[in-house]
Amino acid sequence: MSKVLALIMVLVLAVANLSAYAAEAKVIQLQIGNQMMTVDGAQQPIDEEGTVPVIQNNRTLMPIRAIVEAMDGSVLWDEATNTATLTHTGQTIQLTIGSETATLNGNPQTLDVAPIIINGRTMLPIRFIVESFGYSVDWDAADERITITENENNKANLQSNVLIVYYSVTGNTQKVAKMIEQKTGADIYLIEPEISYSTDHDETMVEMAEERESGNIRELKGVLPDLSVYDTILIGSPVWGRQPSNPVQKYLSLTDFGGKKVAGFWTAHVNPGTYAETFKSMVKNGQVLDGLSLLEADAPDFGMNEWLKALGISVSGKDEPAEQPENKAVSALDLYNEFKQDVQRVSNKYSGASTEVTGVVAYTGPDPHGTPSIALSNTKDGKQYVLFVVNSFDQLNEVSVGDTVAMKGNFHIFGSDDWVVLKQGVIISK
Numbered sequence: 001m002s003k004v005l006a007l008i009m010v011l012v013l014a015v016a017n018l019s020a021y022a023a024e025a026k027v028i029q030l031q032i033g034n035q036m037m038t039v040d041g042a043q044q045p046i047d048e049e050g051t052v053p054v055i056q057n058n059r060t061l062m063p064i065r066a067i068v069e070a071m072d073g074s075v076l077w078d079e080a081t082n083t084a085t086l087t088h089t090g091q092t093i094q095l096t097i098g099s100e101t102a103t104l105n106g107n108p109q110t111l112d113v114a115p116i117i118i119n120g121r122t123m124l125p126i127r128f129i130v131e132s133f134g135y136s137v138d139w140d141a142a143d144e145r146i147t148i149t150e151n152e153n154n155k156a157n158l159q160s161n162v163l164i165v166y167y168s169v170t171g172n173t174q175k176v177a178k179m180i181e182q183k184t185g186a187d188i189y190l191i192e193p194e195i196s197y198s199t200d201h202d203e204t205m206v207e208m209a210e211e212r213e214s215g216n217i218r219e220l221k222g223v224l225p226d227l228s229v230y231d232t233i234l235i236g237s238p239v240w241g242r243q244p245s246n247p248v249q250k251y252l253s254l255t256d257f258g259g260k261k262v263a264g265f266w267t268a269h270v271n272p273g274t275y276a277e278t279f280k281s282m283v284k285n286g287q288v289l290d291g292l293s294l295l296e297a298d299a300p301d302f303g304m305n306e307w308l309k310a311l312g313i314s315v316s317g318k319d320e321p322a323e324q325p326e327n328k329a330v331s332a333l334d335l336y337n338e339f340k341q342d343v344q345r346v347s348n349k350y351s352g353a354s355t356e357v358t359g360v361v362a363y364t365g366p367d368p369h370g371t372p373s374i375a376l377s378n379t380k381d382g383k384q385y386v387l388f389v390v391n392s393f394d395q396l397n398e399v400s401v402g403d404t405v406a407m408k409g410n411f412h413i414f415g416s417d418d419w420v421v422l423k424q425g426v427i428i429s430k
Contacts (some may be wrong), residue, residue, distance in 0.1 A: 025150045026135075028070050030062065032144035039070045051121045053146065059113055060139070060146065061123040064095070067148065071133055076223070077122075084115070084122050085223045088133040091187070092223055095124065104132055105225060106190035162186035162313055163225060166236030167247040169197055169204065172267045176294060176304075177236045180265070183315050184308060186234070191247045192221040208240045217250045224254060232261040232311065233286075235279075239266050242273030249282060257286030263311055264291035356428065357388075358406040364396040372396055374425060376407065388425025398427055405430040 029038040035050045036043050046052065046066045053062050064084060065075045073088030082097040094103045100114045115124040130137050130148050138147045164186050168174035174190075181188045195218050198204050211217045227233060237248040244252070244266070264279045266272055272293055280288045292307045308315045359376030372395065374388045388409050390396070399405050409425040 026071065027150070028067060028148040030067075030146045030148075032060070037066060037070070047121070049119065049121065051119065054118065054123070055144075057113075059125050061116070061118070062126040062146065064115070064122045064124055064126070064129065067126060068129065068133075071130075071135065071150075073133065086129065086133075087223070087226055091133055092189075092225055093129060093132055094222055095122070097122065102128065103222065105188060106192060106222060107188070161229075161231040162234065163227065163230040163232070164188040164234045164236065165191060165225065165251065167191040167238070167245050167251075168236070169238060169245070170199060173236045173238050173265075176265055176267060176292075179304065180234060180236075180308070183304070184313055186313075187225075187230075189225045191251050193247045193250070194219045194221050197246075205241070208246055211246050212241075217246045217253075220247065220250055220254070224251070227255075227257065227260060230260065232263070232313065233257065234263050234265060236265045236267075239268035239272045239275050242275055243278045244275065244282065252279075252282040252284070256284050260286055261289055261311070262286035263289040265294065265307075266291065267294045269295070356406060356408045358404065361399050361401050361403045361405060364399060364401065374399060374405075374407065374427075376405070390425040390427075395425075395427065399430055403430050 027038075027040055030046070030053050032053050032055060035046055035052050037046050038044075046063055051063045051066070053060060055061070064086065068075050068086050068088065071088055073086060076085040076087075077083075078085070084095045086093040086095070092103075092105055095111075095115045096102075097117055098114050100111045102109045102111055109128065111128055112125055115122050117123070126146070126148070127137050134151055135148050136151050138149070139145075140147070162184055164177050164180055166173055166177040166188070167190070168177070177188060180186065197207055235244075235248060235251075237244045240246065243249070244264070262283050264276070266275055266279075268275070272295075276291055276293070279291065289311055290307070292304060305315050357376060361374060362377040363373075363375040365373070372390050374390060374396065376388070388407050406428040407425050408428050
C-alpha cells in the first residue's frame with residue numbers, strides 16, 4: 001500500500017512540475033506549409049483563412065497576428081497607413097508594410113526584410129518580434145518547424161517596474177534618458193510628434209507659443225506605452241517657456257497614471273523657473289515625486305544617482321565623480337557645478353544691466369555649454385566668480401590664467417551670492 005501511495009505521490013509531483021513549467025514558459029510551434037499551430041501542446045488553426053508559414057527568398061515568413069495573440073499580446077491594424085501595432089507586457093512594436101524600419105517603444109529599429117501581405121495576412125521574419133517580447137526562436141531544418149519559447153530571463157527584464165518616457169528635440173534630454181536607462185535597466189519610450197518641431201531654438205519658441213495660445217498642440221505619433229506593468233514612470237523633457245515641452249504636455253493630457261509613482265527630469269539652458277510646479281499640476285491621477293533639474297545637459301549625471309535612489313530605484317555604477325585633488329586647476333565646469341544649486345534658485349536677479357568687472361583670470365576655455373568663456377575671481381560686489389561668455393575662442397588667446405583684466409558684458413539670467421554669468425563679454429584692458 002505504501003508503495004502505491006509513493007507512486008501516486010511521484011505522479012502527482014511530476015504532473016505539478018509539468019503544469020508549473022507550462023504556466024511559466026509558453027511554447028508555440030509552427031511548420032512550413034501547415035495550417036495548424038501548437039500552443040503549449042494544444043493544436044489550433046493559425047486562423048480561419050488557412051494561413052501557413054512560407055519560405056520566400058530564403059526567408060521564413062510567419063503570420064504576425066497569430067503568433068502575437070498566442071503570446072497573449074494584441075495587434076491593431078491601421079488600414080490607412082498599412083501599419084500594424086503590436087503590444088505585449090508593456091512593449092510596443094510598430095511595423096509598416098514595405099518598410100524595413102520598425103519602432104520598439106518609439107525607438108527606430110532596422111529589420112532584415114520589410115513586412116509584406118500574403119493573402120490578406122501580414123507576414124514577417126519573426127525573430128525581431130519574439131525576441132523583443134521576451135521569447136527565443138529555434139529552427140528545425142529537417143522538419144521545417146519553428147519553435148518559439150518564452151524566455152523567463154528576458155521576461156523578467158521586460159517587466160521592469162520602471163518606464164522612462166521622454167521627448168528631446170536637440171538630443172540633450174535624450175542623453176539624460178539614455179543614462180538613466182543604462183543605470184537602471186528601465187524600459188524606455190520616445191515621445192514623437194506627428195509633425196516635428198524646428199531644431200532652431202527661436203523658431204521652436206514661436207511654434208510653442210502659437211500652440212499654447214490656440215490650445216491646439218500637435219498630435220503624437222503611434223500608440224502610447226501600456227503602463228499596466230510599471231510602478232514608476234520617469235518623464236523627461238526640455239524646458240520650454242519654464243514649462244514641459246509641448247509634446248510632453250500632450251502626452252500628460254492623454255495619460256491617466258492610475259495612482260502610479262511619477263517623477264520628472266528636465267534639461268534647461270537657463271533657470272527652469274516654475275517647471276516642477278507646472279509638471280505636477282499636469283499629471284493626472286499620479287503620485288508625483290521629486291524631480292531632477294539639470295541646467296547643463298553636457299554633465300547629465302549631476303545628482304542623478306542620489307535622485308534615483310531617493311525614488312527607490314536600484315542604480316548601477318558610481319554615485320558621483322570623486323573629489324578633485326586640491327592642486328587641480330580650476331575649470332569653468334568646476335565653478336559652475338560648485339554653485340549650481342544656488343544658480344537654480346535665482347531668476348533674473350542680475351538680468352538686464354551692462355557692467356564692467358576687473359579681476360584675476362581663473363579659467364579660459366569652454367563653459368559647461370561648450371561656449372568660449374573667461375572666468376574671473378575676486379570681483380565685483382563680493383561675487384566670488386564672474387564668467388564672461390565671449391564671442392569666439394580666438395578671444396581666449398588674449399589673456400592667460402593669473403592675468404588681471406577688465407571686462408565688460410551684459411548680465412545673463414544666472415545669479416547667486418557667489419556666482420554670476422555675463423554674456424557678450426569684451427576684454428577692455430589687461
